[in-house]
Amino acid sequence: MSSPFTLAITGQSLIHHDVRQVQDGGFAAVKALIQRADIAFTNFETTVLGRHGGWPLKGSYFGCSAPVVLDALKDIGFNALALSNNHAFDLGPPGVLSTLEEVAERGFLHAGIGVDAADARRPGMKSFSTRQVALVAMDAGPGPATMYAADATDRRPARPGVNGLKxxxxxxxxxxxxxxxxxxxxxxxxxxxxxxxxxxxxxxxxxxxxxxxxxxxxxxxxxxxxxxxxLVDEASLQGHLSTIRRAAAEGAFVIAYLHHHHWEPNWREVPAWVQSLAHACVDAGAAMFVSHGAPVLQPIEIYRGAPIFFGLGNFLFHLNEGETVWSSPDVWKSVVATCRFDASARLQSIDLHPVVIGGERLDAENYHERIVPIPAPKRMAMEMIEDLAARSQSHGVSIIVDGEHGAITSY
Incomplete structure (x- = not known):
């Protein structure tokens, strides 16, 4: 018989440093929060430079990481990773193969890339205690067509790559x-x-x-x-929805994930097509929808009892020295969302814990030194929750400000 469980969701993790040696009380508190959850999920916003090698396929926004960063994510408490994003193909097919190898070796629930299109579309499946969890992860670009996984034909070999929503x-x-x-x-x-x-x-x-x-x-x-x-391609959409339906029919708790960079002029707003996609995923059987890409907090919605996180910004965001394009204070603020479900996987409540990467001095141009998140100071935390509450209200969600964190208890 299944038991109640908790699921922690964070912003994306663009990680290039091994943060296990960081000695900071605030970071330790954030880790403790994540480690208390039965399932802890983030987006692995990079690719692994591992046994299969690879070559940079980008200019300024190229990024790859050593396998050791996956150990750092496990140390934080993460046990579930989305791998579908705009950096997953930065080393080409070799990076995809190395990432798959290293992630599997560490036992993460993962999805979003594969050795070919069929493999990339396949949901990740893993049991957490008595709960079977499925992850369906996709990326909508924009990106080159060559970054997306392709099946072999009689004239073309298969291409390892990302699971694309066209x-x-x-x-x-x-x-x-x-x-x-x-x-x-x-x-x-x-x-x-x-x-x-x-x-x-x-x-x-x-x-x-x-x-x-x-x-x-x-x-x-x-x-x-x-x-x-x-415009979402209907055939591509229906393929992903079929994957969700099959996983849900098998009794799994399905997390549907989307990464994209088709943002609104105001990054904090939810694109209408993403909301429609989220609803379609829930209608198909997803118990939760999560999206990353825009590096800022976006509203939360509860649709048919399923939490929808349109964007939780950044949890880890490691930049190169001199990289200042991400100077907006909003880029460094996020929340850790802890969702509680009963034994029947019905949502009971959501706690929202504000975090800030690198400390509260957001006016200092030391962006490459902002390595780990810590709890947001009280005043900043209250402002963050009040702002998120105001924007989520238009999506029918009431967020209660409870001291230095927020809570969703009715919907």
């Missing part, structure tokens, strides 16, 4: 701007090969009507107003 980005623009883009394209597209050349290494995007143009890989459509649309 989406397309289309820009609707007013007629005058559309005409200008069309004129520019006509000037330089003097032969049928020009479009083909710029399509490599990807296949050209598909056009749906004469009111659309492929402007060197980006779709623009003529419209009465200017806006960006993220």
């Amino acid at each position: 989406v397309s980005r289309r820009f609707e623009i007013e007629p005058t701007a559309f005409a200008s883009l069309t004129a520019i394209q006509d000037i330089f597209q003097s032969s049928s090969m020009e479009r083909g050349n710029y399509a490599q290494p990807h296949d050209p995007p598909e056009l749906r009507s004469a009111d659309e143009i492929d402007f060197y890989g980006t779709i623009f459509s003529r419209s009465s107003k200017n806006r960006r649309q993220i």
